[in-house]
Amino acid sequence: MNRISSVVLLLLLASLALILGLAVISLAQPSSGIGQLVNMQMSNSGVDHPVTAVLLNFRGYDTLLEMAVLLLAVIAVWSLGSRSSPQQTPSNHSNPILLALFRMLTPLMIVVAGYLLWVGAHAPGGAFQAGSILAAAGVLALLYDQRLAGRLSSWSLRFSLILGCAMFVAVATGVMLGGAHLLQYPLPWAGSLILLIELAATISIGLTLTALFYGTSTGERP
């Protein structure tokens, strides 16, 4: 029985691979994509790096929804309830390697995150990368001492988690007051607005990913 099912699986996988291969071969000639369009519009974006321009300006709506998805993920994880078994060793203070890593890498990671955020305007980098570096620092801190999670009060944590989304929505709708469309930044301020959104997003992404790693909500329920 086992052998039959694996043969069937193999056949299914082989046919899937065949169909995918045929689909790739039958694709039309590779189009030039929208790269040229993006390059033509770069002067209207407020930043110098095409990827940042697409993510935060031309397709800002997608990034806004991504931030909302991250927020939803934390809510979903928190709703799964508290961890069933409190871990036996909440702190690893006796581990010299963790202590040294925690002391040396945390400041470095914060600086690197700030650099990636700033450099995102004209080179590879940006909010998601900077946020994930911050999250790595948070994970390292939690590995060193889980009780550090309790240091963040419930309100300030929740506020920081929604900060990115809230700032994005505030800017996106705020520009409408000046008669523009949703997410249509006025050109003179576009660079500053994008940096503002990215700063808030970096903090939120870093804390969101750390919170996902920790797994349960911290502090008292409000």
Place this chain on the structure above:
Amino acid sequence: MTSNSLLFFFDALLVVTLLWLAWQSMSSRDLFRGIVSFIAFGLLLALIWVRLDAPDVALAEAAIGAGLSGALLLTALSRLESSAKEKKDE
């Protein structure tokens, strides 16, 4: 050997290793081995993104795909093991 053919060799090595790591992470009976293969898979995938001239994606892949997903999977594994131990003790 010209640098072009050297690079081709490097790319081919990357692809073969990537496929092998993918198979390892899917088929390994030891969950810990599977997760470690997955992390290595993510790091190699980041290298491939660099080779495809997409450093933005490479940064995100290395930080989120390999680092944080790996950390999440390892925590999930340790919680699975500790809850399994609790059930046995009961």
